[in-house]
Amino acid sequence: MFPTPTREQRDIARALPALTRRGFGLALGGALGAAGLLALAPRAFAAAKPWRLASAWPDDNYQTLTTRFFAEDFGEQMKGKQTIEVYSNGSLFAREQIANAVAAGQVELGEFQLVWLGDRLPVAEASSVPFLAVGYGEARALWLASRQTFVTVLGRLNLFPVYGVPWPPVGLLSRYPLDEATDLAGRLFLTTSGQIERFAEAVGAKAVRQDPAQAMATFRQGAFDAAFVQSIEGIGEGGLTPPLYYYDVQAWLPMNVVLMNKALYEAQSTATQEILIDAADRAQYSGWTASQQEFANRLATLRARGVTVQQPSANLAKSLRDVGLELAKQWLARAGADGQDLLRAYRS
Numbered sequence: 001m002f003p004t005p006t007r008e009q010r011d012i013a014r015a016l017p018a019l020t021r022r023g024f025g026l027a028l029g030g031a032l033g034a035a036g037l038l039a040l041a042p043r044a045f046a047a048a049k050p051w052r053l054a055s056a057w058p059d060d061n062y063q064t065l066t067t068r069f070f071a072e073d074f075g076e077q078m079k080g081k082q083t084i085e086v087y088s089n090g091s092l093f094a095r096e097q098i099a100n101a102v103a104a105g106q107v108e109l110g111e112f113q114l115v116w117l118g119d120r121l122p123v124a125e126a127s128s129v130p131f132l133a134v135g136y137g138e139a140r141a142l143w144l145a146s147r148q149t150f151v152t153v154l155g156r157l158n159l160f161p162v163y164g165v166p167w168p169p170v171g172l173l174s175r176y177p178l179d180e181a182t183d184l185a186g187r188l189f190l191t192t193s194g195q196i197e198r199f200a201e202a203v204g205a206k207a208v209r210q211d212p213a214q215a216m217a218t219f220r221q222g223a224f225d226a227a228f229v230q231s232i233e234g235i236g237e238g239g240l241t242p243p244l245y246y247y248d249v250q251a252w253l254p255m256n257v258v259l260m261n262k263a264l265y266e267a268q269s270t271a272t273q274e275i276l277i278d279a280a281d282r283a284q285y286s287g288w289t290a291s292q293q294e295f296a297n298r299l300a301t302l303r304a305r306g307v308t309v310q311q312p313s314a315n316l317a318k319s320l321r322d323v324g325l326e327l328a329k330q331w332l333a334r335a336g337a338d339g340q341d342l343l344r345a346y347r348s
Contacts, residue, residue, distance in 0.1 A: 050085045051108035053258070056095035057088060062290040063256050064088045066165055067111055070258065070283030077275045084109065102261050103158045114150075114164070114255045121153055122331065123338035127166070127255040129331045130199050130228070131324025133346075136292060139166050139253040145345035153338050160262040163280035165287030167230060168295035169250035172312075172320075174226040177245055181319035190215055190227035198330060199228075202323045230254065232298045236305025246302050246309045249320060253291075258283075 053071060057064045064086070071084035093101045098110035099117060117124040126132065126146055133142040143164055150161050178184065185204030191197040192212050200207040208224040215227065216234030228251055229235065236244060258280070265273065302309050312320070332339045 048082055050083045051264075052092060053084050053086045053109040053111060054090075054092040054098050054101060054107045055086060055088045055111040056090050056098065057111070059088050062294050063111065063165060063167075063287070066283050066287035066290060067258060069286055070163070070279055073282055074276060074279040077279060078272070082272065099157070099159065099259070102259055105261050105263070108264055109162065109258060109260045111256065111258045113167075114257050117154075117157075120157070121338070122334040122336070123149065123153055123342060125195065125331060125335070126339070126342055128195060128252050129324070129328050130170075130195065130251045131249075131321050132328050132331075133252065134321075135169060135250040136166070136253065136288070139169075139255075140288070142346050143255060145348075146342045148345065149338060149342040154259065155262055158262045159259045160265045162258040162260050162276070163284040163287070164255045164257040165284060166253035166255055166291050168291055168298060169248075169253050170228045170230045172226065172247040172249045172251065173229045173235065174245045174247065176225065178226075178247060178316055179313050180315040181323050183316075184226055187226050188224040190219075190224045195327070195331075196228060198327055199323060202326055232301055236302055236307040242306055244307045246307050247312045247316065248299065248309060249312050249317065251320070251324075 053067060055064055055067055067088075068086050071086050075083040092107060093110070095112055096116065098107075098112045101107045102110040114124045114126075115128040118128075127139065127142060133139045143166075147161065154161055172178070174184075174187075176183070176187070181203045184200075187205050188208045189196075189200040189203075189205035190210055191200050191207040192210065192215070197207050197209075205226070210218055210223065216237075218224070219227070219234075229246075235246070260276075265276075268276070299309055328343075332343065335342070
């Protein structure tokens with residue numbers, strides 16, 4: 001459990017979502033009127049039984065701890081009239097099923113990575129476009145700017161974004177020292193998505209497709225020379241010959257979001273909606289703080305394992321940003337008007 005935020009922290013937390021309660025109401029008042037939204041809500045929603053929140057993460061993960069903090073806070077503020085039960089570790093629905101389950105009303109809320117909706121909503125890939133938003137400051141600005149867009153586009157799927165917390169930044173792992181992006185030319189580069197394949201192509205690297213779960217084992221076997229890494233599992237552990245370089249480029253911070261069935265949210269009283277948003281504000285503040293602490297812990301672990309952890313040179317940082325600009329253009333072509341709206345808000 002995270003400590004209860006102070007009054008000052010609560011004020012900061014309330015600033016995070018970027019939308020006023022009036023803004024939430026306006027954003028939700030689109031093509032579907034209140035009557036239409038209520039018609040979408042399953043009958044089960046009418047009862048004051050606990051709402052279920054399906055999560056893909058283990059109990060000890062800071063994302064799950066944040067979600068439990070949110071659920072308990074909401075239940076306390078509702079004085080038990082409405083509660084939320086968190087089902088972690090994919091125990092209720094597999095991660096790829098959660099969004100559809102929430103939209104269909106099979107479960108009231110769900111938690112997962114926003115990028116998983118990218119096939120249906122390319123704009124959902126925004127937080128995972130390499131070097132579009134570098135580090136926590138830019139990631140926060142991107143999330144604040146994108147909230148209105150996501151209220152609108154997720155609403156088309158009958159989903160409502162409650163709050164978002166990032167995973168720690170993605171770094172660049174290499175067997176060789178790097179001073180600019182072109183140093184990756186000809187190297188074997190691990191790719192686990194189309195986005196990273198496009199990055200490898202842009203820098204002249206040779207893309208190596210691997211299952212993320214097997215990546216470190218194949219890295220030890222020499223299957224690839226460099227990779228974007230979010231998790232530290234296996235890095236610097238037995239079987240790897242030093243030196244090993246980890247560049248703290250903070251290429252992107254994948255957003256983890258809690259979504260609610262939009263019809264259910266709209267069916268609630270104004271008082272309940274405000275309590276929900278207030279609890280979400282506090283959870284979001286705590287979650288961003290926990291993410292930064294988790295990142296610091298990961299860097300410390302890498303150093304303890306003998307990995308050379310360093311900031312990118314000015315040349316490397318700039319050249320990676322230049323590649324990121326081209327990738328952002330490609331993403332924008334897929335995201336269309338939704339992406340343009342998001343970027344306009346982000347850059348304003």
